Amino acid sequence: MNRFIARISSAFFALCFALLCVPRIASAAPLWQFAGRTFAFTHVEKQDATLLVGIDDPALRRLFHALGAIVTWKPGARYVLVATGEPTIVSFAIGHRTYDIGPLAVRSTVAPIVREGEAYLDFDALARALGLRKITGGAVTILQPQITSLDVRDEGSGMRVIARGAIPLQARLVRESARQMTYAFVGLGSRLLHVRSVDAGGLVAVEISQVGTAAHPTTYITLDLDGSSHVARVGSLDGRDIGFVIEPGASAVAAASPAARAPAPQIARAVPLATPSPTPQVAVAMRPPPNAELPTVSPWNRVANEPLATSAPVAEVTPAPLVALARVDTIQAQLTPSGITLHVALTGAASFDWHHLRAPDNRFWIDLHGATLAPTAIPPAAGAPIENVRAHQIDPQTVRIALSVDGAHDISVTPAATGLDIAVNTAPSLADASTAGTGVAGTGTPSVALAAAAPVAGGDPNLWSVNPVAAYVPTNPRLIVIDPGHGGSDRGAVRHGVAEAVLTLDMAKRLRAILEARGWQVIMTRTKDVDVYAPYDTAEQELQARDNIANRAGARLLVSIHVNAYINAGPNGTTTYYAKPIDLPFARDVQNELAAQVGTKNDGIVKSHLYIPLHAFMPACLVETAFLSNPDDFALLTDPAWRQKVAVAIADGITDYAGAPPPAIQPQQ
Amino acid sequence: MSEIRRSGHRPAATSRPNYVIPIVVLLLLAIGAGWWLMRPHAASPNTLTIYYTEMDGTTVKPWDVTLRPRPAGSTRAQWAHDRALYAALQAVVGPPADIHAVRFPPGTRVNDVAIHGSTVTVDLSKEVESQPGGTFGENAEFKALVYSMTALPGISAVQITVDGARLPTLPGGHLELDEPLHRSDF
16 A cells, blocks of 8 residues: 555645756757748747747847748737738738648647737648748747749740749859750749649640758759750749749750849839939029918819910919909709709809719718808708718818718819809719719810710719819919929939939929920929929829929920839830829820820820819810830830830820910000 | 437436437537528638739729638727728738739838728828829829729728828829729829
């Protein structure tokens, strides 16, 4: 009996000893190694011998950064979303063992947990999703980045082999012959198939082999060619992958190798150069800030004898005389056979824009710019289909009238001589945005009427959120404002030392000369390489300052000249962007002439929510002349003769749209 | 079921009336059916339609992704938030690498999303400001994001914020981001 008790007690003590010691041994933090650096995780949990690492662990954060991965999680959230550099989204659900790597559902050993406001993930699952192979040996566990995929495509003109990895790939040509090209990827391992036979497009097979140690692996990719083709290009589309393009035409090793050996033309990401303007333009900097917007003369209720603006140089533009603010006197509701109409009585003139959100929101609001709300303007009581009407002075010069309606009704705005009518039509058919521009008090010019009748292109017919400034009437119909994009502290796109700001100014000056020769008055928003508002201003200040110049001058048209760019050399061509319905016919005419005359790829007209055309009262467009990031377009952009062609094409587009300038009227002395 | 019947019949079967077993079976069936009907969310695939913009800069193409079944206990609002966050992240990350798409600047994160009525606010990290310099990328990226978010039920407008702040336009930028964006803006 005593012996039995002794055995039991010794076993008990042994167990206690083991229980006390094992956590100590386990807590001697295991070391990890990635890309030659050794580290330990500090935010760790253990469940059934499975390691969970907290997403806020500093070492894990550094690992994510090195792999270009991003983790999205907040305390209380039910999903931990990891966007890998691949790019793929890995979604872990707290408390669920199944997780997703893109479209693949995978099961982890333990489910993600939350401890003290931090999510902990099964590290094995995470490493696998991130393209890391775990190699345990000795005291340090190595995380070896893998070449995760090798894709072979027959592209008709040639074969393309694309490799992707856990980290951005860099290929080094190590062996070349007429039939074999071998590239080394240092620091990466691979568990892909060793040989893939292809037998198409001159490519016999792709061989993959791994050499080196677990900590310092190198993977070789060998392209076996049949002697009738060669590796024409090696490059990266997104900086992470490596693509080998195999094209027909057997070439001597000497001919093939320079192309392959030369690093792919990496186009650097554009970083706007913060070059201060050498000579601060006092006249420019002293211009009133955009917030001090002067009330604009009503487009539909213009004073007939108002003097026309003259084409003063930009730097000498003086603020227009103050015009008294319009006043919203009353808002009255009237039932009509088709619904209800609100009459907004206005003394003076104001421009307006309106927004109508589609179902189920159904909100509608109209902003009257350059207007105040009289105490007498009490919104009428609501009645179907209007749930309520509200009127506010949202800033010292803007009155907002907002309606909530009980369904997806058609709402039209009709300016009248004494104000404007907002008609809510309960008839089931939905008209398009063109109704906003009709019923003008007899002052619309033909082109404006055409613009107003143009439907919103490519949009949801239930939704209008553009600013359809109805029936814009230029106070100076002879004036065209040219906006050379960027300038001064904002260089725009920059490639190989060539800045967008310089190119746009050159093209704008050429356009000015042509338009003036054709009898137009021209104002340029800038005539030098300067900021229009102020150096190092915000983009909004800068863009609004340009719109202000055109809006205050009552210009007939505004054309903004830009140069496009992208992170890789792929995209090319010429595009004219527009924003408002009244911009559409103008943009179309400009783009048609550009497409016919400048010889770049015709990328057509594109509607976008762009600041410059959106905040211009007149028909406006933004011409992206060509891509600075594309070698062919780059050659054109840097050719003065081509820039002259662009200027002529834009001028012809203006003529197509607006005809000849109206005869000059001499201001009364 | 046969096991239940056998075990039910074993010792005291003779003393029980015949209709007890059918009632028990029907009760179990009803419980089973009720449980089955109560768990449709856990079983149904949660497919989201995400859009990317092709390399022409304007054509948007849909592709479907699936979010893991909704974790038990999450409310309708939480689930709507989770779906919107996933959709926003997926739209920003873009389609698989073998699809050529105009992509947001690398490193752009979705900090969070918030749904207010029919407008979803997508808060992006400041990496979105490192644009390559033209209208092309900005237009294509935000078009894809707006199309993806407005594919969610009940969402018609997308308000963009950067690190929690509304901004009228990106630095050196072209697009107006002050007001919510709609599909019709593109």
